[in-house]
């Protein structure tokens with residue numbers, strides 16, 4: 001743990017990027033057995049689940065699949081430290097004064113914003129976190145690969161002359177994965193990295209003003225927010241400079257679509273480094289310096305693409321679900337953990353020469369942004385987290401869906417935890433506060449509708465939390481140039 005651990009990891013990850021697929025396979029196998037041993041030795045849940053299985057020899061596919069519901073119902077036995085209890089961690093996370101502190105002085109915890117059922121609670125320790133930070137550095141995409149010597153050179157330069165500056169626009173104010181990871185940098189980071197996090201809960205004009213007052217080497221956000229910022233940049237309101245060395249725009253947490261890719265390229269003349277991950281396994285795949293497809297970090301995780309029945313899906317096709325095995329987190333072992341992401345392996349090799357397999361590109365466009373009419377013409381892009389952020393914190397609501405029902409009207413459908421309770425006033429107040437904080441109270445009307453259940457999307461079977469019935473305005477681009 002600590003500085004030597006993370007530096008060692010960075011160099012071993014840089015080495016792995018130049019290894020052969022067979023060497024990666026051996027490294028993964030070693031890490032996999034070590035994880036299984038730790039899980040069986042210290043997690044009562046896994047000890048029971050793997051009874052009768054030879055964990056020294058069994059193939060991954062012999063192990064039972066675990067889903068979020070099972071994990072959350074058995075949380076206290078699932079983790080490998082008996083002091084970690086779901087109820088206590090929830091309570092601890094509820095106290096905003098604990099933000100930035102470590103639970104029991106050694107753990108960080110975050111909640112996922114799942115689309116169905118209870119949100120997952122995820123715990124990492126410093127050891128697991130070191131892998132995340134090391135991978136963020138070692139798997140940082142550059143058009144030309146960077147050698148270990150160049151990495152040291154860049155670090156020295158940052159230490160002695162100007163710190164490397166990362167500007168992030170993220171969901172803040174709660175245990176959200178991306179901002180939580182950013183809030184717990186390795187101990188030595190501050191000497192050569194300046195990390196600036198802006199909250200996307202602030203009015204857009206305010207975020208733009210702050211970004212205009214600074215410059216950065218890396219801009220990091222969600223694709224939906226990058227789309228908003230790219231439009232601001234193209235319209236000239238935002239003048240954010242992304243400087244060398246290592247000038248990067250990185251996206252995470254949501255699928256990056258081709259339209260966002262193109263818009264960002266137009267705004268800054270740069271390609272986006274895409275990241276695929278989740279709270280359960282923060283970094284599963286990242287794009288390389290070719291910026292075409294994402295490479296699965298198969299030295300750090302298993303990513304199995306399966307169909308609805310759990311059968312493996314051939315390369316070149318997308319599946320219905322993904323089974324994640326995070327090889328670096330021994331506190332809360334995620335082994336064949338099911339998530340409902342839609343992805344698949346590509347059959348085309350990448351010309352960069354990395355030994356890691358690549359994923360199929362994401363298709364379609366982002367329809368998660370609401371465009372509302374601006375007085376005097378044009379549109380304001382509103383990130384749906386503006387509304388959803390505060391709702392996630394509401395314990396009285398079980399499920400919800402936010403629908404843009406008119407250009408300047410949203411309807412919030414919700415299922416209360418207790419059907420007999422009348423929580424309409426509270427729900428309305430939370431939504432109206434979000435809208436007012438975004439400076440949109442005079443323009444956007446909110447309707448709330450209490451329902452028994454939220455219908456699932458007939459195609460994917462999943463619930464969509466954000467839907468725009470009015471879509472992207474047809475004349476949006478005429479206001480862009």
Ligand SMILES: [Zn+2]
Pocket residue numbers: 288289290295350351352353354
């Ligand atoms: Zn590549």
